[in-house]
Amino acid sequence: MEKVIAVVVTYNRQKLLSECITALRNQTRRIDKILVINNGSNDSTESWLAQQKDLEFFSQKNVGSGGGFNTGIKMAYEKNYDWVWLMDDDGFPKEDALANLLEHTREKLCLRNCAVINKEDRKSFVWKTGNYNTIDEVNEEIIQNFAHPFNGTLLHKELIKKVGLPKKELFIWGDETEYYHRIITKYKIPFYTKTNSIHYHPASAYSYKNDWDYKSNWKMYYYVRNRFHILKTRYSGKPVTALAMYIIFLISFSGVILVYQKSNKLKKINFMMWPVIDALKNNCEATPSLILQRLSANRQYDLNNYFQLPFKAFRFHTFTSERQKLQELEKA
Helix, strand or coil, X not given: CCCEEEEEEECCCHHHHHHHHHHHHCCCCCCCEXXXXXXXXXXCHHXXXXXXXXXXXXXXXXXXXXXXXXXXXXXXXXCCCCEEEEEECCCEECCCXXXXXXXXCXXXXXXXXXEEEECCCCCEEEEEECCEEEHHHCCCCEEECCCCCCEEEEEEHHHHHHHCCCCHHHCCXXXXXXXXXXXXXXXXXXXXXXXXXXXXXXXXXXXXXXXXXXXXCCHHHHHHHHHXXXXXXXXXXXXXXXXXHHHHHHHXXXXXXXXXXXXXXXXHHHHCHHHHHHHHHCCCCCCHHHHHHHHHHCCCCCHHHHHHHHHHHHHHHHHCXXXXXXXXXXXX
């Protein structure tokens, strides 16, 4: 019988983690191993994990969800488990979720996902899945070409061997999307949601239109920087297209800031220059503490350069030789 390992990434949410682990323990199809990657939690998570004798855990510094899933999938693959079941600590699967994910197919090179349902009302889809709003409306067992990593996502070791690991350097906000596009776009691997396999998750309440605090929202750096990494994977082999789509994203996002943000509009646009520059230079060294430092320092950029930068980048990537590119990047 093929072996399944569940990988859960956690950070400072011990109560939610406990809820998730209980749900994993209660699966009708027994899980062979539960592995928790503890991303440097400073609450009671570490001590709680040490008391759980039926699971394995690994503690590391906080390297975001990208680093957490990179470590977890790598450990699972090296331990030679056949199937790796992935989830964050704030969701939990219904008791028959794993059994239903595994039924009726021996296909190894596929990404199969639970239906991700609002844990409060137990019926609404958290994210768009087919043309359905609630699970009650669903009349098919499989919804092709929809999946929402890493929320009850099941991968076979053969897929991991082919595709590799999530990029830990992306940290958050884009790590799962880049991996998703690597699987489905670059490697053309089929993907679907299994509608009788339910994973409960909090509703997605965040909106970029809501006014965010300029000095504390370090996550926005990763949102802007990582979008270019996602597009490069999505349009693999078409660098000009990826860059053009990034330019469109930057223009659109600047418009969202100007129209919907209520505070520090120009500061927010100004600050975006940093992740844009790092994206184009493939620089992934920024940490949350460094981002917060710069936000507090209120570093100013030339806004004219911000709007010119994507077009300069387009010219640079399109008409510059590889040797010249290396020379220019070394100077920067």
